[in-house]
Amino acid sequence: EAQVTQNPRYLITVTGKKLTVTCSQNMNHEYMSWYRQDPGLGLRQIYYSMNVEVTDKGDVPEGYKVSRKEKRNFPLILESPSPNQTSLYFCASSPTRGVNTEAFFGQGTRLTVV
Amino acid sequence: SQQGEEDPQALSIQEGENATMNCSYKTSINNLQWYRQNSGRGLVHLILIRSNEREKHSGRLRVTLDTSKKSSSLLITASRAADTASYFCATVYYGGATNKLIFGTGTLLAVQP
Numbered sequence: 687e688a689q690v691t692q693n694p695r696y697l698i699t700v701t702g703k704k705l706t707v708t709c710s711q712n713m714n715h716e717y718m719s720w721y722r723q724d725p726g727l728g729l730r731q732i733y734y735s736m737n738v739e740v741t742d743k744g745d746v747p748e749g750y751k752v753s754r755k756e757k758r759n760f761p762l763i764l765e766s767p768s769p770n771q772t773s774l775y776f777c778a779s780s781p782t783r784g785v786n787t788e789a790f791f792g793q794g795t796r797l798t799v800v
Numbered sequence: 801s802q803q804g805e806e807d808p809q810a811l812s813i814q815e816g817e818n819a820t821m822n823c824s825y826k827t828s829i830n831n832l833q834w835y836r837q838n839s840g841r842g843l844v845h846l847i848l849i850r851s852n853e854r855e856k857h858s859g860r861l862r863v864t865l866d867t868s869k870k871s872s873s874l875l876i877t878a879s880r881a882a883d884t885a886s887y888f889c890a891t892v893y894y895g896g897a898t899n900k901l902i903f904g905t906g907t908l909l910a911v912q913p
Contacts, residue, residue, distance in 0.1 A: 690842075719900070728888065729843075729903040744900070776842060778901075786831050786892075788845040789901060796840070 688713045692777050692792035699767055699799055707762045707795045709777030715790070717780040718760040719744065720752065722773040723794075729776065735760055767799040804889055804904035812910040819876040821907040823889030824869075830892045832865055832872050833901070837886045846874075846887075881913045 690711045699705055711718065719734035721744075731744030735754040749771055751763040760779075764771060777792040804825040813819055823832070831850045835843040849856045849865045849872070856863045862875040876883055886908050890901040 721903075726905065728905040729890075729901075731900060734900065774840065778843075786848065786850055788833060788848055789843075789890075790845070791835075791842040793842040794840065 688790070690777055690779055690790050690792040692775075692795050695793060695795060697795060697797050699797070701768055701799055702766050705764050705767060705797075707764075707775060707777075707797070709760045709762065709792060710758050711760075711777075711779040711790070712758065713779060713781065713790065714757065715779035715781050716757070718754070719778050719789075720750070720760070720762050721776045721778065722746065723776060724773050732762070732775075767797075769799050771797065772799050773797060804891060804902060806887075806889060806904040806907045808907060809905070810908040810910070812912065813879060815879060815881055815911055815913050817879055819879050819883070819909055819911070821874045821887050821889075821909070823872045823874070823904050825872075825889075825891045825902070825904075826870065827893055829867070832863075833890045833892075834861075834863060834872075834874050835888045835890060835903075837888065837906070839885070843888065876909075879909075879911045881911050883909060884911045885909060 693708045716737050720732040721729040723729045730746045733752040735741045775795045778789040780787045780789050806823045833848045834846040837843045847858045849863050860877045865872045886906045888906045889904045
């Protein structure tokens with residue numbers, strides 16, 4: 687089954703404790719991205735990657751890192767999480783670099799930083 | 801901010817009625833997409849309309865696009881309780897980062913059985 691898989695689905699952590707949220711897709715998509723969703727603000731892009739070893743900042747990259755060592759994986763790293771990073775996070779992938787393609791989303795990771 | 805806006809923010813209707821949601825955006829686009837999100841879960845792509853298209857249908861969904869007004873609407877006909885979800889429009893801006901989606905704030909649709 688074609689899918690984008692995120693882990694974990696739920697995470698509660700303490701301020702400053704490094705964490706990684708994994709994202710993997712099995713559709714051989716080139717383009718992957720991370721979004722965060724907050725009430726009243728919709729989804730905002732954090733980082734994106736157009737291919738292996740090619741990443742760039744989205745609209746809200748502060749406090750986050752990413753890597754793209756393999757085509758299928760695009761982990762999101764929070765080196766020193768803070769309470770304002772409490773949010774619902776989504777990973778997404780798209781088939782090609784073309785603009786008229788849909789995005790496939792993971793099921794989300796609900797992160798709480800205390 | 802490039803973010804679009806949707807209205808209404810919330811909509812409650814009876815099963816069998818039609819639901820209409822509107823989306824406005826700010827700059828020229830390549831395409832506009834609609835997504836559905838069931839409570840707290842991932843987004844599911846519904847339909848994509850290109851900037852040179854004016855109307856598109858998919859099952860019970862009808863999407864219109866008016867680039868002169870920078871607006872789009874999503875119509876769900878003969879709604880069902882299972883249509884209860886949040887609906888988001890998302891645009892890919894012309895000249896913007898490839899595949900970068902700019903999301904609206906969403907419309908929460910409740911369909912009463």
